[in-house]
Amino acid sequence: MLRTSASSDSKMGKVLNLDTINSRVRDMEYAVRGALPTRAEQLAQTLSCDSTKASLPFKQIIFCNLGNPQQLEQKPLTFLRQVSSLVEYPELLSPEKIEQTKLLFPGDAISRARSLLASVGPSIGAYTGSSGLLKVRQDVAKFIEHRDGFPSDPSNIQLTNGASEAVARILELVVSDPSVGIMIPIPQYPLYTATLTRLGAQAVPYYLQEESKWSMDVPGLTGILRAHREKGINVRAIVIINPGNPTGGVLSSKNMSEIVQFCEREKLVILADEVYQANTYDKKNTPFTSFKKVVSQLSSDVELFSFHSISKGMVGECGRRGGYLEMHNISDSVKDVLNKMASVSLCSNVPGQLAVDIMVNPPQPGDESHDQYNAELDSIYNSLKSRANKLYHAFNSLENVSCQPAQGAMYLFPQIKLPNKFIDYCSKDNKLPDQEYCMRMLESTGVCVVPGSGFGQVQGTFHFRTTFLPQEKYFDSFIHLLTVFHKDFMNQFR
Numbered sequence: 001m002l003r004t005s006a007s008s009d010s011k012m013g014k015v016l017n018l019d020t021i022n023s024r025v026r027d028m029e030y031a032v033r034g035a036l037p038t039r040a041e042q043l044a045q046t047l048s049c050d051s052t053k054a055s056l057p058f059k060q061i062i063f064c065n066l067g068n069p070q071q072l073e074q075k076p077l078t079f080l081r082q083v084s085s086l087v088e089y090p091e092l093l094s095p096e097k098i099e100q101t102k103l104l105f106p107g108d109a110i111s112r113a114r115s116l117l118a119s120v121g122p123s124i125g126a127y128t129g130s131s132g133l134l135k136v137r138q139d140v141a142k143f144i145e146h147r148d149g150f151p152s153d154p155s156n157i158q159l160t161n162g163a164s165e166a167v168a169r170i171l172e173l174v175v176s177d178p179s180v181g182i183m184i185p186i187p188q189y190p191l192y193t194a195t196l197t198r199l200g201a202q203a204v205p206y207y208l209q210e211e212s213k214w215s216m217d218v219p220g221l222t223g224i225l226r227a228h229r230e231k232g233i234n235v236r237a238i239v240i241i242n243p244g245n246p247t248g249g250v251l252s253s254k255n256m257s258e259i260v261q262f263c264e265r266e267k268l269v270i271l272a273d274e275v276y277q278a279n280t281y282d283k284k285n286t287p288f289t290s291f292k293k294v295v296s297q298l299s300s301d302v303e304l305f306s307f308h309s310i311s312k313g314m315v316g317e318c319g320r321r322g323g324y325l326e327m328h329n330i331s332d333s334v335k336d337v338l339n340k341m342a343s344v345s346l347c348s349n350v351p352g353q354l355a356v357d358i359m360v361n362p363p364q365p366g367d368e369s370h371d372q373y374n375a376e377l378d379s380i381y382n383s384l385k386s387r388a389n390k391l392y393h394a395f396n397s398l399e400n401v402s403c404q405p406a407q408g409a410m411y412l413f414p415q416i417k418l419p420n421k422f423i424d425y426c427s428k429d430n431k432l433p434d435q436e437y438c439m440r441m442l443e444s445t446g447v448c449v450v451p452g453s454g455f456g457q458v459q460g461t462f463h464f465r466t467t468f469l470p471q472e473k474y475f476d477s478f479i480h481l482l483t484v485f486h487k488d489f490m491n492q493f494r
């Protein structure tokens with residue numbers, strides 16, 4: 001989506017043009033904010049001018065290109081917002097105001113705000129230590145211990161501005177030179193390819209198996225790894241996104257044990273992106289298991305970095321930019337370097353750190369807010385599960401569309417067998433067929449999704465990724481829009 005050519009910039013005497021800037025940054029691609037969302041923003045602008053509204057066939061843009069729940073009206077968790085309000089404006093806790101505050105805020109929100117403020121020091125407007133507040137890291141470690149049944153040490157936790165920063169930091173650490181390769185799933189979340197392009201490293205793709213719910217072909221990993229190593233690529237790490245984005249797949253613990261054993265044999269570091277760990281929709285048959293747990297169960301010495309975030313789950317606080325990474329089996333000297341890396345950006349934002357604390361340490365049974373917190377969590381969870389299921393059935397009822405169920409995460413990634421007539425038309429016009437399909441969907445319905453080419457897909461197959469985040473009250477009409485669009489499309493090109 002680069003607007004001007006290098007030659008026109010250099011003719012204007014600019015020091016910076018597309019030929020002189022960092023080519024790795026220029027060449028990065030990030031489809032979830034790419035051509036489709038850019039066009040969607042333009043259309044949203046058009047809709048906001050009343051005079052032109054009538055010229056479009058829809059009244060609003062439905063942004064399904066990002067797992068951004070609150071953009072689609074998911075209600076924030078009350079307790080998190082109450083505590084956040086109090087820490088932002090601590091005068092509400094002063095002796096003069098506290099009686100009025102008690103009329104508005106529950107006692108446990110007040111006491112949590114007080115204890116967080118005590119751990120912050122004078123103000124949340126001050127920098128914290130580079131790895132984040134000790135109290136929050138202690139709470140994260142307790143959360144991990146409770147989740148996995150294995151110890152976690154706060155000194156192995158870094159708080160970050162979302163998982164994105166954590167992932168970028170670890171990739172930067174691992175990529176020591178351009179011969180380094182990192183195994184990434186295909187399809188993948190484009191943070192990985194974008195960051196590897198920026199760092200000048202090699203993405204080593206391994207394909208997920210669509211027909212078996214996007215599972216991982218662990219025996220196949222060895223062949224891929226060997227082939228790349230033989231080409232001189234220094235493959236050092238593997239990225240695993242579990243639950244998967246864009247696929248919605250959830251790994252079994254058996255599969256995960258095989259992966260850990262493979263990494264042990266082949267001396268690979270694991271980057272476990274577990275931001276969707278709270279989003280699994282069949283907790284009995286496909287529960288979430290962390291890589292930390294599997295590595296610990298196997299007493300493995302595989303080096304592991306795990307990532308979590310407040311952007312997903314039922315918390316959905318994407319804009320607050322909170323997350324953490326946990327290091328496991330990482331040498332002390334490398335930990336020191338990572339702490340130095342964190343210190344270069346001073347610290348992650350403090351409201352995000354405090355929101356992490358609430359995610360990992362929610363109100364407990366007996367606390368005033370416990371019932372409401374859990375009711376809000378359950379309501380979001382049940383609704384996500386039901387929307388995932390509805391959309392899955394809707395896609396599978398469409399001609400030439402097949403879709404795997406969302407065992408987890410916030411997305412469906414249906415495959416469309418695009419008619420040859422359409423593919424021929426696209427190749428004559430030099431267009432990517434999946435991108436053109438999605439663009440047509442946007443122009444006729446206002447629904448913004450992301451073409452499969454932005455995530456990677458088996459050559460010759462076409463997909464798109466959509467979230468199932470539109471709220472329940474709009475969900476049937478959302479499905480109706482997609483259905484009518486697809487039927488018209490097939491009638492035109494069948």
Ligand SMILES: Cc1ncc(COP(=O)(O)O)c(C=O)c1O
Pocket residue numbers: 067161162163164165189191241245273275308309310311318322323
């Ligand atoms: C798999 C995956 N990892 C990381 C992220 C980044 O999340 P954050 O908002 O915490 O930076 C996302 C966001 O959608 C994601 O889907």
